[in-house]
Amino acid sequence: MILLQVRLPPGATLSDALEALGLTEEEVDTGYGLVSVLPEAGLHVLRVTEEAGRRVGGQVFSDPPIEPG
Amino acid sequence: MRVLIQLRPAADVVASVLDPGVASTVADVVADLPADLPGVLIDEAYGPVAVPRARPSAAHGGPLSLSSRVEFSLSPEHASVLVRGEIPDSELPIRLARLQSAVREVAGVYADPRIRAAGPTCGGDGPAGDWQEVRRLLRASDLWEQGHDGEGVTVAVCDTGINAAHVRSVLGEEVRIDAERSWAPPGVRRTPGRYPVEHGTMCAFDALLPAPRATLLDIPILLSRQGDMSGLLSDAVAAYSHLRHVLNAMPEESRSLVVSNSWGLFSPEHDLPPGHPGNYSDNPAHPFNLIVGSLADAGADIVFAAGNCGRDCPDGRCGFRERPIVGANGHPDVLSVGGVNVRGERVGYSSQGPGRLAERKPDLCAYTHFAGSGAVGEADSGTSAACPVAAGVVAAVRTARPAARLSPEQLRTQLNRTADDRSTVGYDYDYGWGVIDPPAAVAALGRARGTRAA
Numbered sequence: 435m436i437l438l439q440v441r442l443p444p445g446a447t448l449s450d451a452l453e454a455l456g457l458t459e460e461e462v463d464t465g466y467g468l469v470s471v472l473p474e475a476g477l478h479v480l481r482v483t484e485e486a487g488r489r490v491g492g493q494v495f496s497d498p499p500i501e502p503g
Numbered sequence: 504m505r506v507l508i509q510l511r512p513a514a515d516v517v518a519s520v521l522d523p524g525v526a527s528t529v530a531d532v533v534a535d536l537p538a539d540l541p542g543v544l545i546d547e548a549y550g551p552v553a554v555p556r557a558r559p560s561a562a563h564g565g566p567l568s569l570s571s572r573v574e575f576s577l578s579p580e581h582a583s584v585l586v587r588g589e590i591p592d593s594e595l596p597i598r599l600a601r602l603q604s605a606v607r608e609v610a611g612v613y614a615d616p617r618i619r620a621a622g623p624t625c626g627g628d629g630p631a632g633d634w635q636e637v638r639r640l641l642r643a644s645d646l647w648e649q650g651h652d653g654e655g656v657t658v659a660v661c662d663t664g665i666n667a668a669h670v671r672s673v674l675g676e677e678v679r680i681d682a683e684r685s686w687a688p689p690g691v692r693r694t695p696g697r698y699p700v701e702h703g704t705m706c707a708f709d710a711l712l713p714a715p716r717a718t719l720l721d722i723p724i725l726l727s728r729q730g731d732m733s734g735l736l737s738d739a740v741a742a743y744s745h746l747r748h749v750l751n752a753m754p755e756e757s758r759s760l761v762v763s764n765s766w767g768l769f770s771p772e773h774d775l776p777p778g779h780p781g782n783y784s785d786n787p788a789h790p791f792n793l794i795v796g797s798l799a800d801a802g803a804d805i806v807f808a809a810g811n812c813g814r815d816c817p818d819g820r821c822g823f824r825e826r827p828i829v830g831a832n833g834h835p836d837v838l839s840v841g842g843v844n845v846r847g848e849r850v851g852y853s854s855q856g857p858g859r860l861a862e863r864k865p866d867l868c869a870y871t872h873f874a875g876s877g878a879v880g881e882a883d884s885g886t887s888a889a890c891p892v893a894a895g896v897v898a899a900v901r902t903a904r905p906a907a908r909l910s911p912e913q914l915r916t917q918l919n920r921t922a923d924d925r926s927t928v929g930y931d932y933d934y935g936w937g938v939i940d941p942p943a944a945v946a947a948l949g950r951a952r953g954t955r956a957a
Contacts, residue, residue, distance in 0.1 A: 465689035470744050479790045495782075496782060499735055500734045502702040502725055503765070503810060503885055
C-alpha cells in the first residue's frame with residue numbers, strides 16, 4: 435500500500451473520501467481510515483493500493499517501514 | 504601491580520642492550536646486578552629497552568622542565584634500561600621502598616597500566632557509567648531544586664510501548680502515564696503502560712532521568728504490523744494527527760508537549776528515490792514531514808534520534824551510504840540528537856551530518872550507552888537512548904515555560920547555543936553544537952527573561 439494525499443472539505447469522513455475519489459473499500463485500508471495532516475489546508479491521507487493510487491491520480495507518497503534506532 | 508623498573512647496570516650491559524646486533528635478554532641485565540630484585544616477578548619475555556638520559560641544555564635548566572631545552576644521550580654511560588615485572592599488591596609499599604633503597608642500580612619504579620586502543624564506543628561494547636551518573640552529568644538535582652522537574656509537561660514516547668512497572672522498579676520513583684491521552688495504531692491493543700519490556704520502556708526510563716515528574720503518553724507506533732513489516736511511516740502520521748488533537752485540547756496558555764522519537768528509516772529500499780515527488784527521505788512535502796512541521800508550529804517540542812549510522816561503526820541495517828540523517832530525523836523544526844558516552848565522547852555509531860532536510864543536523868548530543876533501564880540489555884544505547892534523555896531535558900526546561908511563552912524554536916535555539924562545544928570550535932557534523940547542558944540553558948533563559956523585564 436501507499437499513502438494517498440487528498441484535499442477534502444473540513445469534517446470529511448472516510449466515506450466522503452471514497453465517494454469523492456471513486457474508490458472501493460477493498461482498495462483502501464479502512465482500519466487506518468482518513469487521517470488529517472493539515473486541517474487548515476484540508477489535507478488528508480489514506481492508505482490505498484498502488485493501483486488505486488495510480489488510478490485516482492492524486493499525490494502519492496512512499497510509506498516505508500520504520501524501526502527503532 | 505604491574506611495574507616498569509628503570510635500571511642503571513654497567514655500561515657494557517647497556518651497550519649490549521643498545522646494540523641491535525645483540526639479542527639481550529632480561530636475564531642478562533638482571534644477572535649483572537650485584538643484588539637481587541626482591542619480591543619482583545620479572546617478565547622474562549619482555550626485551551629490555553634502553554632509555555636515553557635527559558639533560559637540560561642550559562646549566563641552570565631543570566631536567567623535567569617543559570620550558571627549557573633538553574638534550575638526550577643514549578651513550579652506554581648515560582642511558583638506562585627498562586625491564587618489567589609484577590609486585591603483589593599487598594607488598595607494594597614495602598617492596599618499592601626496599602627496591603629503591605637496597606638496590607643501587609634501581610633508578611625508578613613506575614606503574615605499567617593497561618592501555619587500550621583508542622577508539623569510539625561501538626554497539627557491542629559494554630556500558631560506560633550508569634543512569635545515576637547521567638543524572639549527575641545533567642546536574643538534574645540542581646534543575647529540580649529550581650523547579651525544573653517536568654511537572655505539568657507531557658512527554659509522548661513514540662516507540663514500542665511502555666512497561667511502567669519495569670520503569671518504576673528500576674528507577675524507584677513514581678511513573679505517571681496518562682492512559683486517556685495515549686494512543687495506539689489500528690490493530691494494536693491499547694494497553695498504555697502495560698506493553699512488554701522493550702525499546703519503548705528504555706525510552707520512557709531515559710526521558711524520566713532529567714524530568715521525573717513529567718507525564719508520559721504511550722504511543723506504540725512501532726508495534727503496528729503490516730504483513731511482515733513492523734511499524735510504517737503512515738502509523739507515525741496517524742500518531743501525530745492524534746498528538747495535534749492532544750495539543751489543541753490543552754489550554755493555549757499552558758501548552759507543553761514534548762514528542763520523543765527514537766526511530767527512523769534505515770534503508771532507501773522501501774522509499775521512493777530522492778527527486779521522486781513521493782519520496783520521504785529528502786522531501787519536505789511528504790505528509791509526515793508536513794505534519795511534523797505543523798505540530799511544531801502548533802507548539803510541540805519534537806525530538807528525534809539522529810540515527811545509528813555513524814561512519815566508525817554503523818548499525819548493520821544502515822542502507823544510506825551518505826547523509827544518513829534522513830527525513831524527519833533531520834527536519835528543520837526538530838531537535839536532532841546524536842549520542843555521547845558519559846565521558847562526553849561521541850559514540851562511533853552516532854550518525855553524522857549534514858542532514859537531508861536541513862544541513863546542520865544533528866543539533867546536539869546527549870548521553871547514551873550507560874547502564875540504565877535494563878530493558879534492552881546491559882546498556883541503554885544508541886541515539887535511541889540519547890533522544891529521550893534530550894527530550895527529558897526539554898521537558899525539564901519547559902516546566903513552567905509553556906509554548907506560549909517560549910516557542911519550540913526558541914527553546915531549541917537556547918539548547919543549541921548553550922551546549923558544551925566539542926571537537927572543532929562552533930558547529931560540527933559529529934557533535935552538532937555540542938553536548939546538551941541543561942543548567943546552562945536554564946541560566947540563559949533566566950537571563951533572557953531578565954533582559955526582557957528590564
